[in-house]
Amino acid sequence: MSVRFGLTDDQKALRTGVRRLLERRFPREALRAAVDAPGRLDRELWRALGEAGFFALRLPEAEGGVGLGRPEAVLAFEEAGRALLPGPLVATHLAAGAVPGAAGGEVAVAAVDGELVEWLEAADVVRGDVRGAVPLRSVDPLTPLHRVPHPAAADPLAVLLTAAEQLGSAVRLRELAVQHARTRQQFGRPIGAFQAVQHLCADLLVRAETARAAVYAAAVTGDPGDIAAARLLADEAAVRGARDCLQVHGGMGFTWEADVHLHLKRAWVRAGRSGGVTESEELLAAALVR
Amino acid sequence: MDLSDTPEEAAFRARLREWLAEAVPAAGPEPDPADWPGRRAHDLGWQRTLYDAGYADVHWDASPALRMIFLEESEKAGAPYVGANFVGLLHAGPTIAAEGTDAQRARWLPPILRGEQVWCQGFSEPDAGSDLAALRTRARRDGDDYVVTGGKIWTSHAEVADWCELLVRTDPDAPRHRGITWLALPMDAAGVTVRPLRTLAGSTEFAEVFLDEVRVPAANRVGAENDGWRVTMVTLSFERGTAFVGEVVACRRVLRRLAGAARENGRWDDPVLRRALGRLDAEFRALWRLTQWNVSEATANGGVPGVAGSVFKLRYSTARQDLYDTAADVLGAGALDLDRPWVLDRLSSLSYTIAAGTSQIQRNIVAERMLGLPKGR
CATH class of the missing domain: 1.10.540 (Butyryl-Coa Dehydrogenase, subunit A; domain 1)
Known part of the structure; x- marks a missing residue:
């Protein structure tokens, strides 16, 4: 059991492959360019993701998919979260096989989740009832949002993939914090030599690694309780992680130029998906007395 | 996976x-x-x-x-x-x-x-807690014996132990990690005095051990003289690896009972309490998976559970305290009654962020050994 919980060689290769693809197709300059052009979906990048199998990952090979499972999808979405990849990734991934063109990245699919829809205007296909949708001035420059009067419940798989994205952010935020703590000098030494800063960084790691175990386990079991637990841990790791990373960055962390705020804002958007943390907590509580 | x-x-x-x-x-x-x-x-x-x-x-x-x-x-x-x-x-x-x-x-x-002998641990001293290498209990060689004088503290099961794994200083002039030796001390040796310490929970979980010119045969030394620090560290990570597996399972059972009790006394209708219980369930599910993950990674990397145990301990110790604080919310006024279940557990949970390396020391370990940050100060 437990001794085979770790990633297989194929899974490690898949993770590395997605990371390399995103480093090539969506480097930091592309991220900052996207921030400057809000609401625009990069179709070339979308097709590249489609060709790489990002959307068709879990689709059976007989249907033209890659034929892999939840764990592989989770690893791919973790990388997407790490890179802050924009676009209706979860909705399009879940539409693969059901909406023509979604699997190959020719079509971008948006979906109603709770009372929000991400990327409504840029999407080619919208799933759910969007009558009366009103645009919001989105807090996240990389996620256009509409509010709808007819909320829809979320697929547990959407919750899991969102948790994977949160995990990716959490891990990246830990790296950013540690990088800054190692290089920024004050009082004649790196600020990472001070325990007050070290302990913030240690907590970033503890939250991210605990979330990782929960997210990967939920990917293996697919159990609704495990998925709810994964989302709670991953939301905490990303949101608290962004706050602590911002704090480690000091004044720089409060600027538009640093990437920390982009992770924080996206983490807030993701934490608001699928009924928010309340729904997951209530689901787990209800299971305790069943 | x-x-x-x-x-x-x-x-x-x-x-x-x-x-x-x-x-x-x-x-x-x-x-x-x-x-x-x-x-x-x-x-x-x-x-x-x-x-x-x-x-x-x-x-x-x-x-x-x-x-x-x-x-x-x-x-x-x-x-x-x-x-x-x-x-x-x-x-x-x-x-x-x-x-x-x-x-x-x-x-x-x-x-x-065979379950015939009990061992206790003589590591910490009044002036050597988190800074264990500051220990001063002195062992002087005299013929075939070491003569040991000093004192140990927080020694669990000392009252009923047959043996004590004892860290002593054999070379006071060496760099502090290099003058320590590991000895097996028979607890019935002349000059050993055990004074039970009462914990805040009212019980005597551990004791102070006084050592006055105690003769310990050199044959009881494990490893070389002055190599005791390394000898000890070889297995210290063991207790941070799988030692808490059973406790995590037990906490999940307590959580179910708490939810049941809340349903019976009506507190279940409070959404704040209900959500706290739901979040604790997520926490203990995650801790269970983290243990499996750590064992899996340690096995893949050649065996010994490493500093990942510190990650687990940091999270688990706090989760356990949260669990029993939430139990107090379920009990209401009953939380002040020592005869009610969970009240003593709540008190004893307070040791978890201190024993076997405080949370602050664990964070230092994570920062220095996992994140590669400069040695703290």
Whole structure:
């Protein structure tokens, strides 16, 4: 059991492959360019993701998919979260096989989740009832949002993939914090030599690694309780992680130029998906007395 | 990523479960926590039962996966935990197995496995807690003996122990990590005085041990003179690896009971409390998976559970305290009544962020060894 919980060689290769693809197709300059052009979906990048199998990952090979499972999808979405990849990734991934063109990245699919829809205007296909949708001035420059009067419940798989994205952010935020703590000098030494800063960084790691175990386990079991637990841990790791990373960055962390705020804002958007943390907590509580 | 049992693991689990179903009821009820001789007899008796059934050395010889299954199934069956056997089975024993001579292994290991002898740990001192290498208990060589003078503190099970794994300073002039030696001290030696310490929970979980010119044969030294720090660290990570597996299973059971109690007394209708219970469930599910993940990674990387145990301990110690704080919310006024369940657990949970390395020391370990930050100050 437990001794085979770790990633297989194929899974490690898949993770590395997605990371390399995103480093090539969506480097930091592309991220900052996207921030400057809000609401625009990069179709070339979308097709590249489609060709790489990002959307068709879990689709059976007989249907033209890659034929892999939840764990592989989770690893791919973790990388997407790490890179802050924009676009209706979860909705399009879940539409693969059901909406023509979604699997190959020719079509971008948006979906109603709770009372929000991400990327409504840029999407080619919208799933759910969007009558009366009103645009919001989105807090996240990389996620256009509409509010709808007819909320829809979320697929547990959407919750899991969102948790994977949160995990990716959490891990990246830990790296950013540690990088800054190692290089920024004050009082004649790196600020990472001070325990007050070290302990913030240690907590970033503890939250991210605990979330990782929960997210990967939920990917293996697919159990609704495990998925709810994964989302709670991953939301905490990303949101608290962004706050602590911002704090480690000091004044720089409060600027538009640093990437920390982009992770924080996206983490807030993701934490608001699928009924928010309340729904997951209530689901787990209800299971305790069943 | 695979969480299923192999056929070998499934067979082990099934056989163990069947055996536990008969053996646990036969072990009799848990003795009163204040009854130390009774607790010693109970814990040793269970170890003897394990020995007779072939499970005595599961902590030492079984694969990490089988060890996890053993701890999980034992806890689910309500079997006694290692209790007074903790140091013998999980620290002194593995240390002797790894670093002792053949003669030392033959002398000390079988009585541990058969449930005949209890060991305690003489590491911390009044002035050497988190800074363990500051220890000052002095051992001077005199013929075939060491003569030991000093004092140890926070020594669990000292009142009922036969042996103590003792760290002493043999070279006061050497750099502090290099002047320490590991000795097996017989607790009935002349000059050993045990003074129980009362914890904030009112019980005597541990003691102070005073050592006044105690003669310890040099044959009781494990490893070389002045090499005791390394000898100790070889197995110290053990207690941060899988040692808490059973407790996580137990916490999940407590959580279910808490939810049941809240339903009965009406507090379940409070969404704040309900959500707190839901979040705790997420936490303990995650901690269970984290243990599996750590064991899996350690196995893939060659065996010894490393600093990942610090990650687990940081999170678990706080989760346990949150669990019993939430229990107090469920109990309401009952939380102030020592005769109610969970009230003493709430008090004893306070030690978790301190014992076996404080949370602050664990964060230092994570920052320096996992994140590669400069040594703190």
